[in-house]
Amino acid sequence: MYKTLPQIFSDIVKGYPGYTVQMSKDKSGVFQSVPYSQLYSDINALAASLSHRGLKRGENVGLISDNRSEWLLSDLAIQTLGGVDVPRGRDAMPYEICFILEITEANFCFVENAVQLRKVLNLKEKLPALKHLVVMDKEFTRESLENTTVADGVEVLLIQDLLNEGKSLLNDASVARSIEVERQKGKADDTATIIFTSGTTGEPKGVVLSHTNFAYQLEALPRVIPVLEPGQKWLSVLPVWHSFERILQYFIISQASTIAYSKPVGSILLADLALVNPHWMGSVPRIWEAVKSGVFNSMKTKSPVAKALFTFFVSVAKLYNHNRDLLVGEVATFKKRSRFLDILLSFLPTLLLFPLYKLGDRLVYSKVQQKLGKNFIAGVSGGGSMSESVDLFFSSIGIKLLDGYGLTETAPVVAVRYLKHSIKRTVTPLVGTEVRILDEQGRDVPPGKKGIVMVRGPQVMKGYYKRPELTRAVLSDDGWLNTGDLGIWTHRGEFALAGRAKDTIVLSGGENLEPVPIEAKICESEFVESAVVLGQDKKYLGALVVLNRKNVEEYLTREQIPYLVDKLSSMKEVKELVEASINEIISAKHGFKSYENISRIIIVPKSFEVGVELSAKQELKRFEINRLYEQEIRQLFAS
Numbered sequence: 001m002y003k004t005l006p007q008i009f010s011d012i013v014k015g016y017p018g019y020t021v022q023m024s025k026d027k028s029g030v031f032q033s034v035p036y037s038q039l040y041s042d043i044n045a046l047a048a049s050l051s052h053r054g055l056k057r058g059e060n061v062g063l064i065s066d067n068r069s070e071w072l073l074s075d076l077a078i079q080t081l082g083g084v085d086v087p088r089g090r091d092a093m094p095y096e097i098c099f100i101l102e103i104t105e106a107n108f109c110f111v112e113n114a115v116q117l118r119k120v121l122n123l124k125e126k127l128p129a130l131k132h133l134v135v136m137d138k139e140f141t142r143e144s145l146e147n148t149t150v151a152d153g154v155e156v157l158l159i160q161d162l163l164n165e166g167k168s169l170l171n172d173a174s175v176a177r178s179i180e181v182e183r184q185k186g187k188a189d190d191t192a193t194i195i196f197t198s199g200t201t202g203e204p205k206g207v208v209l210s211h212t213n214f215a216y217q218l219e220a221l222p223r224v225i226p227v228l229e230p231g232q233k234w235l236s237v238l239p240v241w242h243s244f245e246r247i248l249q250y251f252i253i254s255q256a257s258t259i260a261y262s263k264p265v266g267s268i269l270l271a272d273l274a275l276v277n278p279h280w281m282g283s284v285p286r287i288w289e290a291v292k293s294g295v296f297n298s299m300k301t302k303s304p305v306a307k308a309l310f311t312f313f314v315s316v317a318k319l320y321n322h323n324r325d326l327l328v329g330e331v332a333t334f335k336k337r338s339r340f341l342d343i344l345l346s347f348l349p350t351l352l353l354f355p356l357y358k359l360g361d362r363l364v365y366s367k368v369q370q371k372l373g374k375n376f377i378a379g380v381s382g383g384g385s386m387s388e389s390v391d392l393f394f395s396s397i398g399i400k401l402l403d404g405y406g407l408t409e410t411a412p413v414v415a416v417r418y419l420k421h422s423i424k425r426t427v428t429p430l431v432g433t434e435v436r437i438l439d440e441q442g443r444d445v446p447p448g449k450k451g452i453v454m455v456r457g458p459q460v461m462k463g464y465y466k467r468p469e470l471t472r473a474v475l476s477d478d479g480w481l482n483t484g485d486l487g488i489w490t491h492r493g494e495f496a497l498a499g500r501a502k503d504t505i506v507l508s509g510g511e512n513l514e515p516v517p518i519e520a521k522i523c524e525s526e527f528v529e530s531a532v533v534l535g536q537d538k539k540y541l542g543a544l545v546v547l548n549r550k551n552v553e554e555y556l557t558r559e560q561i562p563y564l565v566d567k568l569s570s571m572k573e574v575k576e577l578v579e580a581s582i583n584e585i586i587s588a589k590h591g592f593k594s595y596e597n598i599s600r601i602i603i604v605p606k607s608f609e610v611g612v613e614l615s616a617k618q619e620l621k622r623f624e625i626n627r628l629y630e631q632e633i634r635q636l637f638a639s
Helices: 005-015 036-052 069-080 094-103 114-121 142-146 159-169 173-185 211-224 243-254 266-276 285-301 304-328 339-370 388-396 468-474 515-522 549-558 565-570 572-585 622-628 630-636
Strands: 020-025 031-035 060-064 084-088 108-111 132-135 155-158 191-196 206-210 233-236 258-261 280-283 378-381 401-406 413-416 434-438 450-456 481-489 495-500 528-534 541-547 598-604
Touching: 005 036, 005 069, 005 173, 005 211, 005 243, 020 036, 020 069, 031 036, 036 069, 036 159, 036 173, 060 069, 060 094, 060 114, 069 084, 069 159, 069 173, 069 258, 084 094, 094 114, 094 191, 108 114, 114 132, 132 159, 142 155, 155 159, 191 211, 206 211, 211 243, 211 413, 233 243, 233 266, 243 258, 243 280, 243 401, 266 285, 280 285, 285 304, 285 378, 285 388, 304 339, 304 388, 388 401, 434 481, 450 495, 468 481, 515 528, 515 541, 515 572, 528 572, 528 622, 541 572, 541 630, 549 565, 549 572, 565 598, 572 598, 598 630, 622 630
Parallel strands: 020 258, 060 084, 060 108, 084 191, 108 132, 132 155, 233 258, 233 280, 280 378, 378 401, 541 598
Antiparallel strands: 020 031, 191 206, 401 413, 434 450, 450 481, 481 495, 528 541
16 A cells, blocks of 8 residues: 655655755855755654644645755645645746635745745735745845735745744654654545646646655656665756656655755756766756757867767767667567567677777767766656657767656656666556557557557546546546557557647647647737647747738838748748747747747748648648648758
8 A cells, every 4th residue: 555755755764864865055056965864854843833833634735936955845744744735836927826826725835935925925915815925945034024025914934934943843742743643644545736737828727646646656666767776866957846856856765865956057967967976867858958969069169080080989879779779679669570680680780880889988978978977877858758869869879868758647657768678769658557549439559550648557646626527538437547649559568659639739848838829829910820839849939820911011011121922931021020020929028938939930831721731610730730841840940
């Protein structure tokens, strides 16, 4: 039977009290370590103070913060009392925070710093249930509080004051016993968190996740990564309110390992890799893309001989690894393959290339490997599919990346690429997780054919918070979740992702967004007739744009710019006009986040037609557009 997350942490503390659980930088930028025993004491102290102030089992608690050591402390303290945290990052717009705190009727809310405090205080009139705000940043002092205008009916508290208060309360043995009673009272099926998915407009959906949803993965994942040991270090760079970083942190503490907090900024990340020397790092594809780009960009300043050697040995690595994979049977079998033929064709090339590969390792690959630290075992990538070029590059030069697949609705891990017998481009379902890939008629598809990925397992959510109709739309009575993703089976039981059946776009940085509201907003431009927003697994958004030719021609005439009617779409002046118009509309002042900006556009020379790009309902046929405009889309995202 699964335990709650605080119960799991308590068990780990008993076995490894002196091991380091967290490493975070002080004001001078030096990493300071916190042992498991100290974090456990702080959790109890914070829980005692929150209980003293009225936090009850089952209450929802806001948690508005990015990744920091106090996040895990607050999270586990809330859960120790049976509370449910409702997290969000500091980039959340005020309307999102207002909706989330209002619908969950949060009485308590933790905020990261002064900026988030002011953001929530400005919403107080719309949040009658909110009574207590806790500032996590320890640099926010009582003097800072005195200079802050606090709305009536809300109490602003400092986390350090709550810790001090809790430690005093715990001197009373009955209080200490009551906290332990609350921890042990928790049941695995209790709700642990409600994570609201992003929404450009409209209401975000609250994904209700239980302790079992997470605890199951803590048992299943060690089978994927069998070389885990207590005391290993993980570099943490992603926003922890996302379900991917969150399961990573729970996984780390379940293994008595260490979380070292860094940032996904190139210079900071590389410096911290050298300082911490981590064994593992969780990241999104965009970080690995940045590392790869950094490696190639660094070669531009080298001598012609160095650049030629680099290019040559990277080519050798790719060729060697391709043949080696064929030889040992580590290739994706979307089509049936002959093992005999693979071995026959790859044996000699592998043998001949091996000396060159080892030389390349000495001269080139090891230099890249050193940037990740001397202890590095593997990176774990999630939050979007890794591009084949990035996957192949790192694998070829001896850096292991474990790709993962999941959703917020699955807390999040469904499948992972195994550390041993690693098949590029594919993932394998966790033990205990069922995956089916179905066609439009609900029939299981054979290997090599696309279909909708369906998932059933202990990690599947309870449902959407207060949205039973949305829950029924994706979750069947017998527990099957329709992921909305397209997948393809191999002949050996792995599968690969092949796009999304639903419209949601996931950028390579893990950001989720809906294209339809952005497209509708773009079409508010007087110069745009239609628009298709694209960017699945890319660094940024791009758009195919159909001109409102009448308005464009009027503008050119008014500005006395000469033009030919059949050349409008290729004119530099027209492209600049449309780009300026879109950038004005899709901007922060209209409620859009930075990653929702349209970075590039391509103007389509003709209007979309019903039966071609449009359905009978005048809706975009996205899959058909991807096929028809394959070349233009490739140009949108060309580096």
